[in-house]
Amino acid sequence: MKSKVYSIFSLLICLPISAQIQPKEKVKKDSIETINLNQVEAQAHRKKAFTLRHMKEVEGTSILAGKKTEVVLVDQKTANLATNNARQVYNQVVGLNIYDYNDGGLQLGIGGRGLDPNRTANFNTRQNGYDISADVLGYPESYYTPPTEALQEVQIIRGAASLQYGTQFGGMINFKFKEPTSRKKILLNSRQTLGSYNLFTSFNSLEGRLGKFSYYTFYNHKQGDGFRPNSNFNSNNAFGAFKYQFNENTSVKFEYTYFHYLAQQAGGLTDKMFYENPIFSNRSRNWFEVDWNLFNLNFHHKFSEKTAFDLNTFGLKADRKTVGFRVQRVGQPDNLNEARDLIVGDFVNWGAEARLLTKYNFFNKENALLLGAKYYQSRNKSRQGPGTKGTDADFNFDTKTSPDYPHQSDFTYPNLNLAVFGENIFRITPKFSITPGIRFEYIDTQADGAFRYVLKNLAGIVIQNDLIKDDIDYKRSLVLLGIGASYKPTDFLEVYGNLSQNYRSVTFSDLHTTNPSFEVDKNIKDENGFTADLGFRGNFNRFISYDTNIFGLWYLDKIGNYIRPADAKSVRANVGDAIIYGLEFFAEADFLRAFRVANRSLMFTGFVNSSFSESKYIRSKIVGVEGKRVQFNPQVNLKTGINFGYKNFLAALQYMYVSEQFSDDSNSPQLKQEDTYGIRGAIPAYGIMDFSASYTYKRYKLEAGINNLLNDYYFVRRATGYPGPGIIPSDPRTFYITFGFKL
Numbered sequence: 001m002k003s004k005v006y007s008i009f010s011l012l013i014c015l016p017i018s019a020q021i022q023p024k025e026k027v028k029k030d031s032i033e034t035i036n037l038n039q040v041e042a043q044a045h046r047k048k049a050f051t052l053r054h055m056k057e058v059e060g061t062s063i064l065a066g067k068k069t070e071v072v073l074v075d076q077k078t079a080n081l082a083t084n085n086a087r088q089v090y091n092q093v094v095g096l097n098i099y100d101y102n103d104g105g106l107q108l109g110i111g112g113r114g115l116d117p118n119r120t121a122n123f124n125t126r127q128n129g130y131d132i133s134a135d136v137l138g139y140p141e142s143y144y145t146p147p148t149e150a151l152q153e154v155q156i157i158r159g160a161a162s163l164q165y166g167t168q169f170g171g172m173i174n175f176k177f178k179e180p181t182s183r184k185k186i187l188l189n190s191r192q193t194l195g196s197y198n199l200f201t202s203f204n205s206l207e208g209r210l211g212k213f214s215y216y217t218f219y220n221h222k223q224g225d226g227f228r229p230n231s232n233f234n235s236n237n238a239f240g241a242f243k244y245q246f247n248e249n250t251s252v253k254f255e256y257t258y259f260h261y262l263a264q265q266a267g268g269l270t271d272k273m274f275y276e277n278p279i280f281s282n283r284s285r286n287w288f289e290v291d292w293n294l295f296n297l298n299f300h301h302k303f304s305e306k307t308a309f310d311l312n313t314f315g316l317k318a319d320r321k322t323v324g325f326r327v328q329r330v331g332q333p334d335n336l337n338e339a340r341d342l343i344v345g346d347f348v349n350w351g352a353e354a355r356l357l358t359k360y361n362f363f364n365k366e367n368a369l370l371l372g373a374k375y376y377q378s379r380n381k382s383r384q385g386p387g388t389k390g391t392d393a394d395f396n397f398d399t400k401t402s403p404d405y406p407h408q409s410d411f412t413y414p415n416l417n418l419a420v421f422g423e424n425i426f427r428i429t430p431k432f433s434i435t436p437g438i439r440f441e442y443i444d445t446q447a448d449g450a451f452r453y454v455l456k457n458l459a460g461i462v463i464q465n466d467l468i469k470d471d472i473d474y475k476r477s478l479v480l481l482g483i484g485a486s487y488k489p490t491d492f493l494e495v496y497g498n499l500s501q502n503y504r505s506v507t508f509s510d511l512h513t514t515n516p517s518f519e520v521d522k523n524i525k526d527e528n529g530f531t532a533d534l535g536f537r538g539n540f541n542r543f544i545s546y547d548t549n550i551f552g553l554w555y556l557d558k559i560g561n562y563i564r565p566a567d568a569k570s571v572r573a574n575v576g577d578a579i580i581y582g583l584e585f586f587a588e589a590d591f592l593r594a595f596r597v598a599n600r601s602l603m604f605t606g607f608v609n610s611s612f613s614e615s616k617y618i619r620s621k622i623v624g625v626e627g628k629r630v631q632f633n634p635q636v637n638l639k640t641g642i643n644f645g646y647k648n649f650l651a652a653l654q655y656m657y658v659s660e661q662f663s664d665d666s667n668s669p670q671l672k673q674e675d676t677y678g679i680r681g682a683i684p685a686y687g688i689m690d691f692s693a694s695y696t697y698k699r700y701k702l703e704a705g706i707n708n709l710l711n712d713y714y715f716v717r718r719a720t721g722y723p724g725p726g727i728i729p730s731d732p733r734t735f736y737i738t739f740g741f742k743l
Contacts (some may be wrong), residue, residue, distance in 0.1 A: 001232045006296060008042055019488045046337040048384060050545045050588050050605070051076035051643075052092040054537060055155065057486070058439040059431075061310045061355040062164065063423045065435045066498045067551060068533045072154040078643060078652040080705050081148040082193035082201045083222075083739055086110060087707075088690055089148055091639045091654055093156055095548070095611035097632055097661075097718050100730040103233045108145040109717075113159075113531075113553055114580040114633035115170050116614050119143065122170035122504070124161065128177055128241075128255065131316040132298045137443060137505050138415050141318055144259045144292040146175045147220045147237060149191055149203045150303060150425070156600060157424065159531030159552030159553070160498040163437040163482045164372065164419055167503035169553060171653050180207040180214045182556065188743045194544065195736035212245045214347020225320045226465040228266040228282045234714040247580040249302040257294035262287065262393060268719055270331045272675040278713045278729040282333055285340055286324025286395040290721060293317045293478045306359040320357050320653020321395040322722045330678040330726035339402040342387030342395065349378030349415070365427040382508055385698045398464045404454050404462045411449030411470075413508050418442040435484040437496075440477070443505060447472040472511070476526075478503060491542070496549075497534040503527070510559070510572065518561060518679070518720050521573030536586075543593035546586065553580040560631055560665040561681060561720065562622055570679060570720065575665045576620030578630050580614030603645030611637040618663065625665050634661040634685075651693040659685045663718040678726030679718045686714035708715035 007228045045665035055069040062169075070093045071335040074081070076702070085107025086098045099109030099117045109118035112631035119141035124131045133140045158171040165172035180187070186208040193201040202717050205218035220237040243253040267283030295315040303309065318519075323342045388394045388401035419546035454554055455464035482500030489495075504527040535549020560575040588607040592599070615630035641654030661683050662668070670681040692705035719728050 015119040017421070021204070045697075047275070050590075051538075052586075052588065054547065056357070058368050058426065061308055061357040061372075063357070063368060063425060063435060063437075065368075065425050066486045066496050067160045068158040068496070068498070068551075069536065070547075072156075074148060074151045074153055075234070078650045078694055078703075079148075079206075080690075080692060080707060081703075082191065082736060083195070083199070084108065084145060084148045085707060087639075087656055087689070088652075088654065089154070089689065091641060091656070091715070092607055092609050094498045094581075094585060094586050094589065094609055095551075095633065095637055096548050097637065097658070100644070101723075102231060102726075102728070102731055103230075103261075103263050104201065104224050104235070105658070106145065106222065106233065106263070107143060110173075111170065111292060111632055112171075112245055112611075113551060113582070114445075114630040116232070116632050120145075120170075120173065121507075122168055123156075123572055124166035124168050124170075124172040126165070126172065126174040127257070127294070128296070129174060129310075130312045130353070131351065132175075132257075132294055132316070133375075134316075134318065134320070134345070135349060135380055135413075135415060135508070136351075136376055137158055137417055138346070138378065138380065138413055138445060138508050139345070140168070140507070143290045143318075144257070144294075146239075146257075147203060147218070149175055149220070150205065150218050150239065150610070151742035152176050152178045158533060158551075160482060160484060160500040160533065162372070162407070162480055162500050162502045162531075163423060164437045167439070167441065168479060169502045169504060169527075169529065169555070170300065172449040177216065177239070178205070178207070180209050181242075181585045182209075184208050189740070191676075191738055191740035192743075193736055193738040195224070196734035197225045197227050199734075199736065214243045214245070221416055222261075226264075226266070228279045228729065230264050230284050231266040231281070232288070233261060250554070251298075251300050253298045253300075255294075255296040255298070257292065259292035260290065262289045264393075266287075267324070268330050268678050268724030268728055269670050270675045270678040270726060271670060271680075271681060273331065274715065274727045274729060275493070275672055278715075280731075282331075282427070285334060285336075285391045286326075286722070287322070287395075288354055289321045289393065289395060291319050292310045305357055308357050310355045311352065312354075313350075313352045316347055318347045320345045320347070323393070323395055324722070328721070329676050330724070331675050336391075336658045337389065339386035339389055339398060339405055339542075341384070341407055342397060343382070343384045344395065344397075346381040347378070348375065348380065350700060351376035351417075357513060364428075364438075368425040368429055370421075370423045372421050374417070374419040374421075376415075376419075378414070378415040380413045380508070381411070382413065382611065384408060385410075404456075404465055405593065406452075406454045408454075409445050409449065409451035409583050411451075411508070414444075414446045415443040415446070416442075423469065431489060431738050432487045435486075437482045437484075440501070441480070442477050442738075443475070445472070445474045445505065445510060447508075492538040492539075493536060494538055495536045497529060497531070497532075499532045501528070501530045504559075506559070518570035518572055521541070521571060524559065524573055527555060527559055529558075530554065541593070543590045546587045548583075549699075551581065553578075555630075556575070562625055562664055563666040563668055566622060570664065573622070573718075575622060575625055576617045578617045580613060580633060582611060584611045593681040601647050603643065603650070606642040607640065609639040613637075626666045628665060629662055629664045631665050647688065648691070648696040648715055650695075651690050651691070653689070654691045655687065657685070657687040660714070678724070679720050681718070682718060683718065684714070686712065686716070688712060688714070699742045701738075701740045703738065706733060706735055708733045 049249045054063040056064040095112040109117040116120040125142045155174040161172040165364040189205045191203040217240040223234045238258045240396040266281035299311040353374040385408040386405035421439040480501040484498035487495040537547035555578040557574040620626040636659040689709040694703040
């Protein structure tokens with residue numbers, strides 16, 4: 001209730017400020033312009049035609065020629081933006097495997113092509129071009145996700161992004177925020193949302209220009225109870241971007257992001273528990289808290305029309321805390337007399353990335369050269385041990401009460417990463433170009449700390465309690481190579497292809513976190529391999545946009561989970577060498593343009609987004625893995641939908657189908673009567689339908705929708721740690737309604 005009052009209070013403050021700053025005549029003029037622009041929403045959407053675009057060969061100081069790219073145009077989406085509904089927001093991005101987090105969209109979990117979706121850890125995750133994850137190499141999980149309501153677009157570059165943006169197999173995802181769009185000194189955008197299970201979100205942004213100075217800020221509050229007991233959440237997110245344009249060639253921009261949320265976690269379920277009652281919870285003492293502070297200073301300078309320079313200096317100060325009753329047997333009731341397991345991670349890092357792009361003529365053809373360098377340094381800490389025996393969100397260690405708690409460790413992780421990279425577009429003919437690239441990486445991963453070894457006899461009496469030092473200093477250098485090509489025989493067709501090396505280092509949690517649900521192989525090491533794309537894309541007469549490609553991932557020493565036959569224990573290790581390959585197809589059609597319907601008050605489009613993939617372990621020393629499919633890799637991933645509009649009314653209906661996938665590399669089958677662990681077994685196929693609609697009247701907008709329209713009970717995740725372990729049920733049918741306005 002207090003948060004609602006704060007949101008309304010901030011809104012009431014903004015209204016008189018907006019009225020006082022602007023002269024009355026100017027307010028009237030701008031209002032008339034806004035009304036005219038918003039008179040026919042369907043017409044505006046029809047002019048833009050499609051809700052997805054591909055990046056140009058050169059954008060800003062990035063080279064994208066020959067790469068598979070997808071850009072989600074957020075303003076064109078008719079979707080549940082208030083909760084960052086990933087099924088709807090990313091419905092046209094091919095092959096994405098999406099986790100449901102049941103927390104109002106506070107976290108994003110997407111993967112693809114056999115990559116684990118957990119907290120988008122297999123993508124290099126950025127905001128306005130700079131890193132936002134906990135630790136780019138040592139802990140690349142993204143506990144913070146920008147609110148979709150603040151975004152202009154989301155840029156996704158697949159595996160070939162490894163040369164420019166980091167070595168990950170998944171590629172890069174960049175959340176690009178909105179910027180001031182008018183000459184107004186102040187413009188308010190307010191959106192208030194109510195939904196099922198006491199969901200309330202409040203998004204309020206201010207933007208404007210004052211001479212050479214411009215700004216964009218927002219405050220976003222979310223709270224809700226969740227559809228299961230013990231699953232309430234509360235979050236606050238604030239952002240400010242302040243830019244000074246010295247002249248048409250030089251600018252400086254400072255950005256600050258604050259994000260905090262506290263969530264109670266209902267715990268996981270076994271298969272039997274899920275099919276008997278998917279909303280059941282037997283964990284009332286599990287809590288999760290995140291505190292995130294991001295800083296960025298950007299300097300941009302254009303030396304000429306053909307040469308530009310960007311420098312991003314960024315930093316992160318954050319922490320993540322989890323406390324709860326966590327045992328291997330998911331079906332075991334919570335013992336209120338036992339200490340809870342507590343893990344606290346503190347993340348402090350900073351870095352700088354410089355990029356210089358220049359266009360030059362060679363044999364009377366314009367080429368482009370990109371050179372860049374990155375420095376990244378972090379000093380993160382992780383401590384695990386006994387928490388209190390209470391039920392509240394208490395994140396204090398209690399070693400005095402539980403000195404013999406078995407899961408205790410305390411480590412510091414200093415990290416250093418230096419990278420130099422370059423790419424060049426060589427234009428062979430006006431229609432054909434090749435783009436080779438190279439990246440050099442130096443990585444120094446260290447660990448300084450100790451863990452406690454506790455041994456008990458059969459009577460439960462402690463017979464050994466030793467503190468064991470475990471220091472690591474792992475230095476390595478590597479060179480990644482890649483090449484891309486693009487051929488454009490016509491204005492509506494491009495044939496593209498790329499081949500790039502990739503690399504992924506082991507994470508801190510791979511090395512030291514003690515988890516009763518699985519065991520980590522002591523010899524676990526970095527992954528490496530390469531990715532390839534070959535496809536064609538285009539836009540024919542503005543009535544159909546398409547992108548079809550085949551892809552391949554070759555993984556060496558792939559990290560995964562398998563079930564050890566001797567004791568049925570889940571083990572995380574380098575499972576073996578694997579290949580993942582398939583076909584991706586996307587097409588979006590404007591039916592009215594296709595049939596030459598002249599009524600501009602109407603809008604009617606449809607899309608098909610499908611991915612068909614296969615995978616196999618071609619080499620493994622682990623019994624029962626060679627020849628098996630790779631986990632998190634459904635063979636069929638289909639999303640399709642239609643968008644309809646008449647004047648100021650818009651509606652969207654979509655359907656998503658994902659075939660069966662495995663949660664471990666042993667390909668353990670699902671046993672619906674299994675009532676012990678919940679982390680083993682296949683994830684069954686599921687199909688979900690979503691509906692959203694909006695109506696705009698002058699500066700006001702009303703949105704509403706139903707997610708999981710057919711009320712299917714399903715799950716997409718078997719968590720081995722928090723928020724489980726066990727099956728994490730996805731949301732049943734939910735409703736939302738949003739009221740927004742601009743002043």
